Structure formats: structure tokens, C-alpha cells
Amino acid sequence: MFPPTRATRRYAALAAVTLAALTLGAAPAPPAGPDAPRGRCAAAASLRVPGAGHQETACLDELTTAGTVGSGHTDPADWAGLTPRDLPVPRGVPGVQIDGWFPDTSTTNTNHGWRHDSQFVIRLPDRWNGGLVVSGTPGNREQYANDRAIADWVLARGYAFAATDKGNTSAAFPGDGRAPGDAVAEWNARLTQLTRAARAVVARHYHRPPARTLATGISNGGYLVRWQLENHPELYDGGVDWEGVLWRADGPNLFTFLPPALRHYPVYAAGGPAAGAARDAMHAAGYPAGSEFLWPYHHTYYWALTQRLHREEFDPGHTGADADYDWAARPPEVHRAVERIALTGRIGKPLLTLHGTLDVLLPIGRDSDVYARMVRDAGRGGLHRYYRIEGGTHTDGLVDAFPDRLRPLVPCHRTAFAALEDWLHGGLRPPASRTVVRDPAADPATLLADCPLR
Structure with a gap:
């Protein structure tokens, strides 16, 4: 290590x-x-x-x-x-x-x-x-x-x-x-x-x-926003999804990108001649280049725990090591268990999604990038805006540990929420989906106070 x-x-x-x-x-x-x-x-x-x-x-x-x-x-x-x-x-x-x-x-x-x-x-x-x-x-x-x-x-x-x-x-x-x-x-x-x-x-x-009912939430709470707007749009006027979990029976899902992290990160962390290939395998699994400084924390506190808890929920019959878990090879009934709660992209009310580009619990390329395509493929793109927040990670508390590398998502959530209000009640369409660039000259106080989406 x-x-x-x-x-x-x-x-x-x-x-x-x-x-x-x-x-x-x-x-x-x-x-x-x-x-x-x-x-x-x-x-x-x-x-x-x-x-x-x-x-x-x-x-x-x-x-x-x-x-x-x-x-x-x-x-x-x-x-x-x-x-x-x-x-x-x-x-x-x-x-x-x-x-x-x-x-x-x-x-x-x-x-x-x-x-x-x-x-x-x-x-x-x-x-x-x-x-x-x-x-x-x-x-x-x-x-x-x-x-x-x-x-x-x-x-x-x-x-x-x-x-x-x-x-x-x-x-x-x-x-x-x-x-x-x-x-x-x-x-x-x-x-x-x-x-x-x-x-x-x-x-x-x-x-x-x-006069208006809005749903919003973080991570599993963001998944709930997506699911509610797909399945019960009659209850809501809109929602803001803050890095929601993506569940799909055919992947990607937690079971397709967490096992590679458990398998390859220890090899990378050990150094030596195999470290470079292990790093490349992590990148291929969805963990973005430049996020390596966050890997030790997530290996210690998140990846194994998240994989184990959800595998025990959806696949309690599995007896092998979680690092070797092969989602594609699991029995049909396990895939059906995920299908029951899977997302489709067929939202029925306006939804704004935001996700940090340095999220290494739910890598953005395996989660919200995919969900945004699902919404478009379902013909609901006009109801959706998607903001990729450069330098954001899954847990805002980590910003205090790395203020020179990370930006908090909480001000971006507030800007998105205000944009949803304007969309619903003032007819002002939110900014087009985009990557919100982190200003390298901005100090932590500025990043915490504001997150313009335009």
C-alpha cells in the first residue's frame, strides 16, 4: 500500500x-x-x-x-x-x-x-x-x-x-x-x-x-427522484436528481463497476510492475483519470461495503469473493430482482440531474451519462437537463480534505433547484445540458457560494 x-x-x-x-x-x-x-x-x-x-x-x-x-x-x-x-x-x-x-x-x-x-x-x-x-x-x-x-x-x-x-x-x-x-x-x-x-x-x-410538489435527493435519494418521475409523475411537478444511483438489469449498475475496483485497486496501490495496468483497468471500469487521489478513501470506506450490502440484497445466494463478482454470469432470477426496481428514462415531469466528474463511488460515465442517454432514447429529452460538475465528487464532506482539487455540489444543487422553479413557473427554460467547468482561480469560499450553470 x-x-x-x-x-x-x-x-x-x-x-x-x-x-x-x-x-x-x-x-x-x-x-x-x-x-x-x-x-x-x-x-x-x-x-x-x-x-x-x-x-x-x-x-x-x-x-x-x-x-x-x-x-x-x-x-x-x-x-x-x-x-x-x-x-x-x-x-x-x-x-x-x-x-x-x-x-x-x-x-x-x-x-x-x-x-x-x-x-x-x-x-x-x-x-x-x-x-x-x-x-x-x-x-x-x-x-x-x-x-x-x-x-x-x-x-x-x-x-x-x-x-x-x-x-x-x-x-x-x-x-x-x-x-x-x-x-x-x-x-x-x-x-x-x-x-x-x-x-x-x-x-x-x-x-x-x-401549488407545486418537487422531489429531490442525493445518491439513493436521487435514484428515488428518477423512479418517482418515471412511475408517479402525477404526484410531482418536477425534480432535481443529485447523482442518483443507476439501476439497470443489463448494466451498467453497481455490480458492473464496483467489483473491478475491488479487484484492481489493491494491485495499483501495491505499486510495482503491475500497477500501471491495474490503473488502466480502473480507468476502463469507469473511474476517471485524475481521480486517483480519491481511491484510497473509497477503497477503505465505500467500495467493498456498498458492493456487499447490495449484493446481499439482490443476490443473497452468491458465495464467492465480491472482487470476483461477475454480474453477467449471475442467474436470471438475480437479474429479475434488479429489473423490478430498474430505471427506464421515461420521466413524466421536468428533471434536472447534476453529477460530479470526480465521483468515484458512482462513476459519472457509468451512471448519469448513461441515464441522460436513456432519457433521450425514451423520447423525454425535452423534459431533462443534465449538468456534469467538473471537480465534484460523491460526498461533499471530502471538499474540506481536498479544497484545491474538489468543488462542492451543494451550491450547484441550489442553482439547479432555482432553475427548475423558473422553468415550472416562469417559463424560463434552464441552461442547456453541459459540463460546468471549475474555475481554477476560484477559492473555496467562492465555489461554496455559487455554481452558475450557464
């Missing part, structure tokens, strides 16, 4: 926190506030979330993480490592928060001490702009995972916000169901369920239905 570099040591502590949040149930948050809101929130006590098995309602002076961390209405472990350290936190968003769960048989989510999956959060700001944003979580995280990257910002813009843990969490998610693929299929069903319930709650609370 190469000796650890200074950058490697810098992100080691971050990686440990990120891995814990990805694979383990987050530490229980304190109970969700007062049982009987009074004053301006008195009416909220009568709100009922359709289908919920349990809910708790709180009247809060601050719905963003500027207040919810202290009040116990979020859990920082859920969103650890997903955003840059210096991302500003908006303030001044009072309103109502509803925490609860839908009936479910799995128990991996320990937030609030409930030990119950299908947990959700719904936030209703006092100053409402008429819209609703819904989201599923990245990785196998719990319902507060999007609070820093997405919820804070959309709440400050006046949106109601709802998020789900997708119905199963942590490293225990494989096998949640009766058949291979059931756990991931539940992710889709739970976001549909929450969207319908949140729309009803919004209509009851504000005395009118939302």
Missing part, C-alpha cells in the same frame, strides 16, 4: 464519522418536543398524517438545523460528512414539525428511541411559499440525513419539507422483505406514501393544497 499522505490523515476522522452514519443506526435523538403546541401553533395539534402509526407534533421557533440540533428535532449523525464544514446555516424559520412512523415490521431506525423503520419528518414553516419538497435519504441513512444539504435551504425559501428513511436503514437493510430486491422496492413505495401523506397534511395546515 502507499504510505498515508497528509490528505489521507486529514480525512480519516471524517471517514470514520461518515461510515458510522452510513452503516449504523444513528444515536437516538431526544423526544420530539411538546405534546400540546399552544398559541400560534395550537391548530397544528389536530394535524394527522394519513396512514401514520405514530406521530408527535412540535411548535418550533426554528425549523432549520440552527435550532433543531439544540431542540432535538434532528440528529447530526444522520447528515455527518455530507456537506462542507463552512456551509452556512440559515435562520429565522419558525413553524411546525411532525415526526412519526408508518406501520412497518423492520426496526433498524433508532431515532427517538422508537426502534421502528419508515420514520418520517414533515416541517411546515409559518411563512409558506405554497410549495412542498419531498426527499428520500442517501446511503442507508435515517430521515434527517438531508437536513443540512437540502432542508435548511428549501425551508428558508418558504417550502414545506418532508423526508423519509425509505423504510429500512443501516447495514441491516438487506433482506428486509420476502424476496431479493424487496428492501429497495420499499424505498420507492415509502417515498410515494410520504408524498401523498405530506400533500394532505400541507393542504390541511395551510387550507389549500400545495
